Amino acid sequence: MTFPSFPKPCAVKEMYGRCVKPHCRDSHEESKSYKIQKYLMDAKKTVDIAAQAITSHQIADVLEKLAKGGVRVRIIRDYDNLSLLKGTEKVSALQKFGVQFKVNGKLDPEDPKTMFVAGIFHHKFVIVDSKVLIHGSGNFTLKAVLQNYECAVATNLPDVVGKIQKHYNNCWESFDNAILK
Numbered sequence: 001m002t003f004p005s006f007p008k009p010c011a012v013k014e015m016y017g018r019c020v021k022p023h024c025r026d027s028h029e030e031s032k033s034y035k036i037q038k039y040l041m042d043a044k045k046t047v048d049i050a051a052q053a054i055t056s057h058q059i060a061d062v063l064e065k066l067a068k069g070g071v072r073v074r075i076i077r078d079y080d081n082l083s084l085l086k087g088t089e090k091v092s093a094l095q096k097f098g099v100q101f102k103v104n105g106k107l108d109p110e111d112p113k114t115m116f117v118a119g120i121f122h123h124k125f126v127i128v129d130s131k132v133l134i135h136g137s138g139n140f141t142l143k144a145v146l147q148n149y150e151c152a153v154a155t156n157l158p159d160v161v162g163k164i165q166k167h168y169n170n171c172w173e174s175f176d177n178a179i180l181k
């Protein structure tokens, strides 16, 4: 998949799922971001997300549905990009449904309000059921879908998916839960 898409997807539809703008000239066809959502919606057991930032409410809604349906959803994101979903409200809602969050750091055992962060968590990938990997240059943001020049590749090659899953699991073990600012 490559971005930006032509014809240009409708930003209103991307944001809210449908467009109510009269005479809107943008495309209302199934967008590439919807294709990524469909991969997620196929999940039966697990979804593991690594992302520097997530601001797409549509992705958040899909994750909420999956978590409610019993899929284990884990998210690791970059500590310095905690502007996830424009605030903590949605994160708290997702947590209520069992979505687990971590950031690229370790809490200071002496002071649980301080986090030691090493390096930028620059990853952008999703693994569905340990079988499908979607890996690309973009974060889960509207900008990545509507404006930016990005690409993403989906693969089910067991060797590739297995290695990235192992890396994800190692990251998960070595990081702490996110402090919500």
Ligand SMILES: [Zn+2]
Pocket (backbone or CB within 6 Å): 010, 011, 012, 013, 019, 020, 021, 024, 025, 026, 028
């Ligand atoms: Zn529209």
